[in-house]
Amino acid sequence: MNVLPEQGFRRVMHCDLDCFFAAVEELDNPYLAGKPVIVGGDPDRRGVVSTANYRARRHGVHSAMSAAVARRLCPNAVFLRPHFERYRMLSDQVMAILDDYFVTREQVSVDEAYGELPPGVPGCRHAVDIALDIKARVLRETGLIISVGVGRNKCIAKLASDRAKPDGCLIVMPGREDAFLHTLPVGCLPGVGPHTRAKLERMGITLVSELARTNVEALQMQFGKTGSWLWRLAHGEDDRCVVSDHGPPKSLSRECTYERDIADLERAQDHVRALAEKVARDAEKKRVLGRSITLKVKWHNFEITTRQTMLPAPTRAPDVLGIAARHLLATHFSPLLTADHAIRLLGVGLSNLLSESHPGHAQGIIQLPLFSSDEPSADFTLLPDNPI
Numbered sequence: 556m557n558v559l560p561e562q563g564f565r566r567v568m569h570c571d572l573d574c575f576f577a578a579v580e581e582l583d584n585p586y587l588a589g590k591p592v593i594v595g596g597d598p599d600r601r602g603v604v605s606t607a608n609y610r611a612r613r614h615g616v617h618s619a620m621s622a623a624v625a626r627r628l629c630p631n632a633v634f635l636r637p638h639f640e641r642y643r644m645l646s647d648q649v650m651a652i653l654d655d656y657f658v659t660r661e662q663v664s665v666d667e668a669y670g671e672l673p674p675g676v677p678g679c680r681h682a683v684d685i686a687l688d689i690k691a692r693v694l695r696e697t698g699l700i701i702s703v704g705v706g707r708n709k710c711i712a713k714l715a716s717d718r719a720k721p722d723g724c725l726i727v728m729p730g731r732e733d734a735f736l737h738t739l740p741v742g743c744l745p746g747v748g749p750h751t752r753a754k755l756e757r758m759g760i761t762l763v764s765e766l767a768r769t770n771v772e773a774l775q776m777q778f779g780k781t782g783s784w785l786w787r788l789a790h791g792e793d794d795r796c797v798v799s800d801h802g803p804p805k806s807l808s809r810e811c812t813y814e815r816d817i818a819d820l821e822r823a824q825d826h827v828r829a830l831a832e833k834v835a836r837d838a839e840k841k842r843v844l845g846r847s848i849t850l851k852v853k854w855h856n857f858e859i860t861t862r863q864t865m866l867p868a869p870t871r872a873p874d875v876l877g878i879a880a881r882h883l884l885a886t887h888f889s890p891l892l893t894a895d896h897a898i899r900l901l902g903v904g905l906s907n908l909l910s911e912s913h914p915g916h917a918q919g920i921i922q923l924p925l926f927s928s929d930e931p932s933a934d935f936t937l938l939p940d941n942p943i
């Protein structure tokens with residue numbers, strides 16, 4: 556800890572709130588103290604676990620697991636529905652704290668962000684002081700626990716924060732990357748999902764050290780570009796930049812899995828309209844306008860179909876988004892919709908976004924609905940081949 560990083564070394568930090576949703580619920584509901592807590596969907600329906608606290612995780616519960624399975628594993632757990640508004644509020648507070656430390660801060664999800672410190676030079680504040688300062692401030696100002704990992708690139712910083720949990724801070728000093736990485740299982744590396752892990756195992760590779768010793772050409776043969784990317788990660792190399800996310804988001808979307816599959820077009824239209832309204836509200840909060848609208852359908856058999864259309868000008872008017880999305884449904888999906896081929900999930904997305912302060916949108920902004928009737932019609936004008 557008393558060694559300063561060598562001059563010129565990157566110092567990337569990965570800050571990740573511990574069991575975020577569950578931690579917020581525990582903060583807001585003192586009766587949860589000491590209990591296993593699972594935040595997510597309804598176990599009696601088709602709910603999925605969003606976050607479980609450590610007491611629930613001890614029973615094998617984890618994120619993305621079906622809530623019904625989680626209840627079988629941990630019958631005493633308290634199941635709660637998520638309160639996203641509250642999480643977003645606290646997340647914004649935490650990100651604002653991080654902004655006091657980093658010139659470039661990249662939020663990668665609601666509860667985690669990368670930050671980059673100036674290259675290590677003598678006299679510069681040591682990363683460990685900054686990491687401990689961040690942890691103390693986040694706890695004092697929000698009541699939440701954040702784990703911090705520091706390394707010379709994003710991959711090492713992220714792996715370090717994962718290993719630091721719960722409530723930890725792990726700094727991988729320059730020159731110690733191999734010692735840190737080589738004991739880890741390959742499944743820890745970004746981009747290694749169950750499929751890749753199984754394939755690597757068949758090649759006799761279970762540890763990062765074994766991956767590092769493997770011939771890079773052999774990995775390229777098996778995995779293409781991903782093969783050389785994984786090989787470089789195993790050697791502690793990752794040149795991805797920390798990208799500031801202060802600009803507008805790239806896309807916004809809302810989706811919903813329905814309790815019962817939808818076979819009726821009218822019901823589906825109502826849901827699409829509701830989703831489009833939510834997306835419009837999100838766009839208003841983010842102060843962006845969008846040019847493309849996407850409709851996603853997951854069918855009863857889990858097949859996914861998406862269709863997209865361009866709007867004539869960037870907008871976030873709820874009616875316009877709703878009409879465009881419903882038009883997509885009517886045109887592309889209604890012929891496929893039958894009692895035997897029903898909809899399990901609907902999603903509406905807005906992309907090709909630009910900030911409302913962007914000079915380019917001024918003449919194109921649509922503020923009012925363009926149609927007297929809000930029923931999609933055959934001569935629907937919001938199509939690229941029929942611009943206004």
Ligand SMILES: [Mg+2]
Nearest residue numbers: 571572573666
């Ligand atoms: Mg987290």
